[in-house]
Amino acid sequence: MKKTVLFLAIFMLLGQNSFAQEVLEPERKVGVFESLFDFGDTVIDFISGEKWAIIPAVVYSPETSLGIGARAIRVFRYQNDTSAILRPSTLPITFLYTLNNQTIFTTELDLWANENSDYLNARIELSNFPFRYYGIGNVPVLDEGEFYTTRFFYFHLNYERKIARGIYLGPRYEFRADQIRDRVPGGVLETTQPLGFDGQRLSGLGLVLNHDTRDNIFQPTRGWNNSFSWMEFSSIIGSNFDFGQYVLDFRKYLNIHGQQVVALQSWWSFTSGNAPFQHLSLIGGSERMRGYFEGRYRDRSAMVHQAEYRVPIYRNFGMVFFGHGGQVAQESKEFNWGRFRYGGGFGFRYKLNQEGLNIRLDIAFGDQRAFYFGLNEVI
Structure with a gap:
């Protein structure tokens, strides 16, 4: 849900710079279009130091409304290993404040080491987050949603070890504590009282199995990125709810022509x-089913199928076209074609570095028209 609109700011500045060049240097043969991209690269180089890129963030999505903040991101190789074998690691730090009075701080380490034999992922998030509750099921109880506020702390730690070519296995730990506030008096959340309506403390252990043969972690053009995760939350390790969650995620990348990728x-x-209720299987938001409010549809089971067509336009600038369908159900046997929700849209990309990290702007259509700004690809 963290989005940045540096993309738009760059292009507003680009127009001013190219105009000045045309006036002051009429004899120069460089065209306006080329000047735009030259200046864009200059701006990117300016904000990207040797170790950190500092990105001012003006954000918008249906979940956050308009917000401002900053993101710092470091792309590096562990122990300064510059070999082509070792995948780049990342460390983003983000702070945001939105017009919905949401305050969000996140940091996440994505670390590759030992010639990609070891992978470590750790995330910390602190948020004061007014949100909407629509009810549970594939048909929302509330069309517009009912506001409530959750203050939460979230942490996870995931370590994986390569056990065969492209196969990684390892343990995962998650912890989350929520304080639910500002419920609508006499509203659906208070009257139906789903589990967790007055807060939660979750502590869980599990396993993650990954099959990863991507040729690039930011901009893959071929290969697979499949994962299976199993988590058990139990009072034995401090959770006040006992439940399990299983997630299957299959991703395939196809180079269809030149640099065009599906x-x-x-x-x-x-x-x-x-x-x-906050930890049920849900769809919507910037990662799954753009064009649908995150959590508008939630239940015990969920599925989402997505496709993107990525095409380079000029130098560091590109476009994507995407479509998706998804549904939720009380039990998986209830899944059927008639329950699908569909959406799609298009987006713009601007490459930040040679590793392939992108700024993205997406315009999506589902049960609403929505705009999303962020870093890196969705799929």
């Missing part, structure tokens, strides 16, 4: 036991 994803989530 990315495909099939995502499935299944929840068992006594899961709080």
Whole structure:
């Protein structure tokens, strides 16, 4: 849900710079279009130091409304290993404040080491987050949603070790504590009282199995990125809800012509036991089903299928076209063609560095028209 609009700011500045060049240097043969991209690269180089890129963030999405903040991101190789074998690691730090009075701080380490034999991912998030509750099921109880506020702390740690070519396996730990506030008096959340309506503390252990043969972690043009995760939240390790969650995520990348790429994803989530409403399987938001509010549809089981067509336009600038369909259900046997929700849209990309990290702007159509700004690809 963290988005940045540096992309738009760059192009507003580009126009001013190119005009000045045409006036002051009429004899120069460089065209306006070329000047735009030269200046864009200059701006990117300016904000990208040797170790950190500092990106001012003006954000917008249906979940956050308009917000401002900053993001710092470091792309590096562990222990300064510059070999082509070792994948780049990332460390983004983000702070945002939105017109919905949401305050969000996140940092996430994505670390590759030992010639890609070891992978470590750790995330910390602190948020004061007014949000909307629509009810549970494939047909929302509330069309517009009911506001509530959750203050939460979230942490996860995931370590994976390569056990065969392209196969990684390892443990995962998650912790989340929520304080639910500002419920609508007499509203659906208070009257129906789903599990977790007055807060939650979750602590869980699990395993993650990955099959990863991508040729690039930021901009893959071929290969697979498949994962299966199993998490068990239990009172034995401090959780006040006992439940399990299983997620299957299949992704395939196809180079169809030149640098044109088709990315495909099939995502499935299944929840068992006594899961709080905020941790049910849900769809919507900037990662799955753009054009639908995050959590508008939630239940014990969910599926989403997505496809993107990525095409370079000029130098560091490109476009994507995407479509998706998804649904939720009480039980997986209820899945059927008639329950699907569909959407699609298009977007613009501007490459930040040679590793392939992108700024993205997406315009999506689902049960609403929505705009999303962010870093890196969705699939």
